Amino acid sequence: MNFPTTCPHCGHTVQTEYLDSGIHDLTCPNCQQRWVLFIRKHRFEMLFDLGTRALLMGFAREAVSNFASALERCFEFYLKAALLERAASEHRDLLVVSRELDATWKLLVSQSERQLGAFAAVYFSRQGQAPDFLTPQSLQADFRNRVIHRGYLPREEEVDAYAARLFAIMNRLLEELGDAALQVTVLQEREYAAALDLLPGNVTAVFEEHPGMFRTRREQTNPPQLGSPASVPPTPRSAASSTPSPVLNDAAAFQTALRERGTLVAELFGKRKS
Template sequence: MPFPATCPHCRREQPVEFADSLIHDLKCPHCGGRFCLFVRKHKFEVLFDLGTQALLGGYAREAVASFAAALERFFEFYVRAATLERAAATGQEFGAAETLLDRTWRHVASQSERQVGMFALAYLLREGREPEFLGSQALGADFRNRVIHRGYLPPRTEVEAYAARVFALIDRLLGELGEGAGHAELAQERAFAAHLANLPDVVVAVFEEHPGMFRARRFGGAGLEGLGPAKSARRPAAPPPTRLNDAQVFGQALRERAPLLDRLKSR
């Protein structure tokens, strides 16, 4: 899903594909000006938004792949946030903790099942309870495997149900992370700062915050109706109450956020 980027030199737009790092070194095709665009968004957010756009555009099967990848990358986001939060609480220097985490993650980077195992342990250590939502049925793993690995062509209703399940889980876990998510935010800002420090003087740096399905939760604004605002780093011992079912949560977010995604795509 390309998005339009405005050249800071001549103010004209050009289409840009999301980079894996969300750092985009660009040269304007109109005036030749160079600029670097930093998008304050995480990979799981981009992937879920891509899935949403595919679903709305009628590409149901393609949407499943993006939603599944978004969940996997969110598990990594959670592990990073929880680990860096724990390191900060023990007085460990952030850069050293991040380096150690990166070196450790390399051992599981190509094995999704091991990544889920790391997430399960991180959740247990942080929340003090079992991640009961990790069963294959709860995660919709059988449906995902049928679509991605066995070529099943799903109807839109099944994809919407899967998307709702993934959305509700990510939304719940972001709420439980609360301020803890800020540690993963800081890691991204440090990566941006390192790239920015090496840019030539002629390159203009541009920072953008794009709308997305999880944007309100991520930045600590009011949560979806019935779910309340994002929780702080101090969590209750009991699981959070569920007032809306998965489909209702996803449907409400889709009504609220999808128009913003459309405007971003076509602006």
């Protein structure tokens, strides 16, 4: 899906596609100048925003697919953040741990049930309680499977309810993570710093933070240098477990976020259906 960005050399608006890496090597069709755009956003955030955009545009089936993928990637985000938080408390090299995590995750990449099991184990270890939202009923697994695998054409109100349920789960996970979310964010910034270090001196680098449905904690500083520490102090155990879990399937909360932030998502990608 395309999004607009502005050439830093001449101010011309350029349409470009989101790339999985978040790093976009661009050349302006107007002035022919090159620049590299870094999008500060996590994959689950992007997928949920794409689902929101599809919902606002009236593409119900596409919205369900994006929302479902966003939840899976949010589980992966939580797992990595929690394990990196533990590694930081043990004063381990987070780059090494991150590579080990990536290698381990590749063993599960095509096995969604095992991914879910790994997430559940990490969640219980960190929160001290079972992930009560992982039941098929809570995840609306039957609805998802009917839409994605059996060609069911959902009504808009069904997609609204599905999005609200997943939004509540993901928002809960981010609240429970707290500052631990910064562990993954800092690593992303280090990846960007490594890419930035390889750019020729005459190539301009631009960092953008696009509006979205989630507000994941993110450092508002320049990307750290490769030799600097890449860790955030771990969240105290008491703080991680004492915060009461928010109510799931909060349709009102989703609709509020849709009013506040959905408009920004729509403006970024395009207009809402008439």
